[in-house]
Amino acid sequence: MSDVLRLTLASLRHESRRFLAPGLAVVLGVAFIAATLVLTGTLQSSMRASVASHYEPYASVITPKEDAADSPSLPSASADQVAAVDGVTSVDAVRESWTMARTPAGQRGALVTTGTTSHAPEVIEGRAARTPHEVTLSTATASSFGSRVGDEVTFTAADDGSHARAEVVGIVDVGDHPVYGSGTPVVFTTAAGVTDLTGLTGWTEIDVRGGDEVATTQAVRDALPRDVDVVSATEASDDLVGQVTGGTDMIGVLLTAFGAIALFVSAIVIGNTFGILLARRARETALLRAVGSTRGQVVRSTLVEALVVGLVFSSVGVLVGIGLASVLMAAGNAWAADYLPTLVLDVPGTALLLPVLAGVVVVVSAALRPVIRSSRVAPLAALRPDAAVTARSRAGRLRIAFGVVLLVLGGSALVASAAIHQVLAGVLGGFVSFAGVLLVGSVFVPWLVRLVGAVAARPFGPAGRLAVDNAVRNPARVAGTTAALLVGVTLVSMTAVGAATAKSALTDVIDAQYPADVVLQGDDLTDDEASRLARVEGVAGDAAVATTSVRVTGASERRDVQVAALPRGIDDVVRDPAAVGHPAADEVVLSEEQALEAGLASGDEVTVSGPRGRADLTVAIGQPVGSGVLVDPTVLREIDDSPHTAAVYLRLADGADVDRSVEGIHRVAAQVEGSQVGGGAQVRQAHTDALDLALGIVLALLAISVVIAVVGIANTLSLSVIERTRESALLRALGLTRGQLRLMLAVEAVLLALVGTLLGAALGAGYAWVGVNALLGEFTTAPLVLPWSQLAVVAVGAILAGLLASVLPARRAAQVTPAAALAAD
Known part of the structure; x- marks a missing residue:
């Protein structure tokens, strides 16, 4: 073992506490993937055993x-x-x-x-x-x-x-x-x-x-x-296993994708950690270079440090993941016994190896850039006591230029995907443009922090101004710190806005296809039955549709059809009045198919003959009720003075329990001969419930990424506190109180969290609108819907998370006396 490597391992033992926060990020990400693999393997093996016993x-x-x-x-x-x-x-x-x-x-x-x-x-x-x-x-x-x-x-x-x-x-x-x-x-x-x-x-x-x-x-x-x-x-068993576990394979892929997101956020935190630590060790590294260590030795020794960190915390993450999978398995056996076979824990080898490998690769890859950057610093430059230790080169400018190119390409793909309704183009455009945002973050994130800080930090006086200055002191660091939170908040906002926008668009489609919440059709509904329907719990409005048999005589042929009339108050009952016909007093409304079959066109004159009389009407093309023909109520009374009620349209009150109301309507329908119950209420609720369930699941899965990002903010503040020990002591010596020092760090943390949240919410809303239009644009327009309450929860949560992240670093900074800090080497 070389002297440099021994020194690295000794340094790792000495600074082990500084890797706890980034290590926690790795543990969380790896645990997520390990739990997913264990649960997927357990579910598949349990289902395989159940299927095998069926055909045994x-x-x-x-x-x-x-x-x-x-x-x-x-x-x-x-x-x-x-x-x-x-x-x-x-x-x-x-x-x-x-x-x-x-x-x-x-x-x-x-x-x-x-x-x-x-x-x-x-x-x-x-x-x-x-x-x-x-x-x-x-x-x-x-x-x-x-x-x-x-x-x-x-x-x-x-x-x-x-x-x-x-x-x-x-x-x-x-x-x-x-x-x-x-x-x-x-x-x-x-x-x-x-x-x-x-x-x-x-x-x-x-x-x-x-x-x-x-x-x-x-x-x-x-x-x-x-x-x-x-x-x-045996073949039948294998086929059935494939059918019943196909869904679990897809679930496993989706959960692994969320685990990959968590690890990506962890990589950002790890990269920031190594960047700060290596900046603090610049003089130590320069001294090693001055006494004969090569640049390669320095790089390899630090990568070994990253390898050890990755192995240790990834192994802990696997154990945590197996424990989490065991808890979830027990919950499944207790709460989903009617839907799942009895689950028996099965830990495949992939659940042990792949998460550890992923964790190690993420940690080493994240450390690689700051390691190489720090190794480029000349020994003499690093040993200068007052100069800032940097390794600026064309790489930074090239990275920003490349980021701008990605932003332009990705943005163009997003615009195109919304216009031509191509989901794949939208997904690719989203990835490319977001990568561009991350690359150019060191340019605009500090500017945003200063802009937000000019307003948000003003009430806190000198402590607030110092917090803004500290936050933007190192543009790359502030961009990296907010990037971790930016990933999570962008995905959370995109999911929330996308669900709200899709829900609104689908509701419009359903309302146009099913104008009434519930429609009860029967052979001949009585007034008593219609009255009982109106009294069902949750029903807020009703409209009876009268109908009769008529003969429609045109220029070339006549047909016997059912003609119906909607009551005057139908617009107050249906969700989309434009979706139901509104014939004038001299019109008869037919569908395009009915008009084509009868050889009629819009504007043709026909005679409608009923039991009582007849009416000369003009053909209009529209959407009649059911398979019948639609006329004005006054016309219906002219041709039949005793039409029967063929259907009742019902509107449910906003917030009504749809299933309970429809169940009550079915109880009435059970007494009606030839009854059929339809309408859009349950269809709308099914789509709404599915979107709400998907939203809840996705937000819960993304929460791990936000937690990791908050850990990253706390970690950056902790390391920055150590880095700024002498500066903080000098401020204390000049009159800054402990409370003001804590306030300064709290404002700094909140600023970083707030900027990441605002930027993430804006990006998420844009991505959501593009995605919904790409997905549903062929069927309906999807105007942007912002769920303000959910976005407000995200913003408040970010502020509270920033405050929480500042507690321990601020406490540590305030405990050090000015004299002790100024005397420290």
């Missing part, structure tokens, strides 16, 4: 070919045909199909199935279904349906739309079944029951028991026609 009793599995559109199921006789094959001991034939069920909780989709005898669900209440008109429900399905033993459920057959009723005779526990236990609404009944409830007559899967897996599979394959798929149970 079988030798072969038979299913229809995926591209066999004419035969979505196997013929009923195929089960007996397979049972007769030599080597086959028995078969389990499965018949299952999706259908709609009318339940106490409203319309629900459900998988109606026979299940398999080898994995029959455990009956926990009531009994198993024995006749075609009996069903059992899984516990999750019973909860979703709001059904209990003894209730009746109405199903819609998929083939002809007919209805069939069945009694719930039992509730079952599906356990860890890879399909039925994944939260899927599942209904069990007999084979004949599946046919009655869904219209399916064939088998969807035949599971074959036999001796040797390979021999049995080949024998069955030879006995059956080519239009079916026959695979071994």
Whole structure:
């Protein structure tokens, strides 16, 4: 071991406390990746075990070919045909199909199935279904349906739309079944029951028991026609594993991406740390160079220091990640038992090696630039006691020029992506432009700090002015410190603004497609039923749509159609009045398709004849109600004095519980013959809930990056306090109090946090607007929507984080007496 290396390791031991803050950043980033890999591996191995147990009793599995559109199921006789094959001991034939069920909780989709005898669900209440008109429900399905033993459920057959009723005779526990236990609404009944409830007559899967897996599979394959798929149970298990774990693979990739963001922020903090430490060691390094150490030795010894730091803290990060994964796994077993198989901790080798490797690479790479920069300082220049130690060259100017080029290219790509609605161009433009922002940060970030400080620091007097001067003293350092926070705040703001903008744009689309929150259609709604609908909790307005049968006579043909009239107050009920027709008193509104079929065009004259009379009207092209034709209410009364109510439009109150209100509407609809419930409320809520859930998840994942950035601010302040020990002592000697010294550091930290937040919020809003327009621009315009409350929370959080980051450095600085600091070497 060389003398330089021994000196480096001794220095590392001596200054180990100064690596705690950047080390914490590495631990957090590495722990994130390690926890992701462990959780993904645990989930996949648990699902694989569950799937393997499902097919364990079988030798072969038979299913229809995926591209066999004419035969979505196997013929009923195929089960007996397979049972007769030599080597086959028995078969389990499965018949299952999706259908709609009318339940106490409203319309629900459900998988109606026979299940398999080898994995029959455990009956926990009531009994198993024995006749075609009996069903059992899984516990999750019973909860979703709001059904209990003894209730009746109405199903819609998929083939002809007919209805069939069945009694719930039992509730079952599906356990860890890879399909039925994944939260899927599942209904069990007999084979004949599946046919009655869904219209399916064939088998969807035949599971074959036999001796040797390979021999049995080949024998069955030879006995059956080519239009079916026959695979071994092992192949079927592998296919199902791929299906059920495909989502976890994507989740793993997304979580790893967030871990990479955290490590990137950690790299910025590490780079700042080494830059400050190496600047403080400049004279020590110069002395080593003066006594014979080469530049290469100095660089290698410092990189060894970075390697040790990376190994130690990355290893700690892996342990923390495994612990975090264990906690999350236990939570999953406790709270998601109905949706996930029982999870058993599985720590793959990649979860141990890859995070450590990533952490080490990040630390060494982050240290490389400041190491090389410091090694370029001439020994004699570094040994001068009063001169500033720098290594300025053309590299800084080239970096800024390159950053400007990236800003221009990235900005151009962003503008183009919003104009041509290309998401990929927007993503690339975002990455390139943000890289440009980081590169030119040393130019404009100090200017922003001084600009903000001129206003924000003024109330704090001399301490505030000193804080501004200290913050901008080293442009590269202040840019690097704010860059860490800039990454996190930009992503947080982009997510929040993007979600708000997308939510507004999607709401406009949904309101245009579904003008009313809820629409109940029926064969002939009575006034009592309409009145009961208006009294449902959460309903704020209603409008009954009257309709009658008429004959429309044009120049060349006549047609019998349904004609409807919207009431005068319809605009107060629907969300988008422009989406419903408003015919004049002498107009009849047809859709483009209806007009084309009838050979009519806008402006044509037609005669509309009804039970009471007729009216001569002018054709207008628009959007009528349902499949009917739209006229003014006065016209409808002229042609029929007793039209029937075919639909009721309902508007829900703002803030109403949509599911609860729709459930109440379904209870009324259950008493209406031929009723159908639609509308945009639940569609709108589904999109809103999905965006809110995604927003919450993304913000929670990005929080780790913001925490790391705050750690970086605290770390920079701590090292700066050590660097400015003599200066602080001199200020104290000249009359600056301990409180003013603490205030100075607090203002400095808040300024850095505030500038990073303001810049990040602006960039995030811009990126969000471009992204939403690139994604949804083909369907709708997406004006920028700023969620001020969320952005305010980010800003306040940044200020509080800056204050928190200054506490320990300020306390340390205030504890040193002026005499002791001035006497220190």
